[in-house]
Amino acid sequence: GSGRRVGGSKYGWYAAKVQTSIAEALRRNPSTRNATMSLQVRVWPDSSGRITRAQLVGSSGNPAVDQAIRNQVLTGLQLPQAPPAGMPTPIVLRLTARKPGA
Numbered sequence: 001g002s003g004r005r006v007g008g009s010k011y012g013w014y015a016a017k018v019q020t021s022i023a024e025a026l027r028r029n030p031s032t033r034n035a036t037m038s039l040q041v042r043v044w045p046d047s048s049g050r051i052t053r054a055q056l057v058g059s060s061g062n063p064a065v066d067q068a069i070r071n072q073v074l075t076g077l078q079l080p081q082a083p084p085a086g087m088p089t090p091i092v093l094r095l096t097a098r099k100p101g102a
Contacts, residue, residue: 011087018043019093021079026097031068035060037097041074042090049079055090069095 009015022041026032037060044053054074059066083089 025073029073035065044089049082051077
């Protein structure tokens with residue numbers, strides 16, 4: 001698609017891809033797989049789609065999980081494609097996870 005959606009952002013399609021990639025990475029990481037969280041993150045992908053910087057807005061309530069999210073999951077994560085030309089950064093996303101079975 002063109003990326004333009006009625007009522008959506010011009011870059012919403014890409015933000016959705018980023019959200020999916022981060023959710024998959026959180027599920028793969030042993031420190032975050034079973035964590036409960038609801039926080040906002042800001043990520044800065046480079047021109048190849050690799051996240052070079054990540055910032056948490058708020059906390060999962062567990063400093064070890066926060067550190068794992070920032071340093072193991074987000075920073076260095078290779079996204080499935082490069083961001084579209086002109087997309088503003090950072091990309092701001094909300095991460096929400098409940099313990100499995102909760």
